[in-house]
Amino acid sequence: AQSVAQPEDQVNVAEGNPLTVKCTYSVSGNPYLFWYVQYPNRGLQFLLKYITGDNLVKGSYGFEAEFNKSQTSFHLKKPSALVSDSALYFCAVRDNDYKLSFGAGTTVTVRA
Amino acid sequence: DAGVTQSPTHLIKTRGQQVTLRCSPKSGHDTVSWYQQALGQGPQFIFQYYEEEERQRGNFPDRFSGHQFPNYSSELNVNALLLGDSALYLCASKDWGASGSPLHFGNGTRLTVT
Numbered sequence: 001a002q003s004v005a006q007p008e009d010q011v012n013v014a015e016g017n018p019l020t021v022k023c024t025y026s027v028s029g030n031p032y033l034f035w036y037v038q039y040p041n042r043g044l045q046f047l048l049k050y051i052t053g054d055n056l057v058k059g060s061y062g063f064e065a066e067f068n069k070s071q072t073s074f075h076l077k078k079p080s081a082l083v084s085d086s087a088l089y090f091c092a093v094r095d096n097d098y099k100l101s102f103g104a105g106t107t108v109t110v111r112a
Numbered sequence: 113d114a115g116v117t118q119s120p121t122h123l124i125k126t127r128g129q130q131v132t133l134r135c136s137p138k139s140g141h142d143t144v145s146w147y148q149q150a151l152g153q154g155p156q157f158i159f160q161y162y163e164e165e166e167r168q169r170g171n172f173p174d175r176f177s178g179h180q181f182p183n184y185s186s187e188l189n190v191n192a193l194l195l196g197d198s199a200l201y202l203c204a205s206k207d208w209g210a211s212g213s214p215l216h217f218g219n220g221t222r223l224t225v226t
Binding site for chain 1: 116143145147153154155156157160167168170202204206208212214215216217218219220222
């Protein structure tokens with residue numbers, strides 16, 4: 001069975017500082033990994049994905065993620081956080097039939 | 113280009129009642145999945161429809177059923193509602209043939225069971 005874990009319930013950073021949201025995964029075979037963001041009372045918005053190729057993946061709104069096979073991690077990063085980045089972030093892993101398994105989510109708060 | 117649309121936005125039902133939620137996929141998408149997101153948790157996979165057939169099912173009881181129509185839209189039905197069914201129900205769509213593409217989510221239907 002595939003799964004992801006997000007070890008931090010909350011991440012707090014000051015605006016302008018780097019932001020990292022952690023995710024580790026467990027799969028049999030090659031991982032298909034995704035990051036989504038959710039604003040209050042809204043659905044999930046796609047940020048970026050890793051299917052194959054470069055370990056550093058660039059996505060929407062200045063976000064990027066680093067795939068590390070040896071550490072089975074897929075951490076989300078942003079070099080300079082904005083107050084508007086405050087939201088709930090989900091890491092997910094996909095199986096061959098497009099079913100996503102999500103982590104519990106990490107609440108990011110960026111203070112001005 | 114409309115994204116994934118869901119209706120209604122909010123719904124309040126009583127225990128034991130039945131509910132139907134509706135979803136129209138993003139233009140060009142033929143695969144629809146449903147997820148349940150309880151408060152403070154990540155979304156949980158309910159089932160997936162492609163070519164009007166249920167292709168995968170998560171760990172949900174038979175009270176949860178669905179349907180996909182020829183125009184690719186979908187319905188989620190829940191019978192004999194329990195208090196624990198209160199959640200945000202998310203619909204997601206994609207093009208089955210575009211294997212690397214992500215799921216696109218709607219804004220969800222907030223179901224409250226009293």
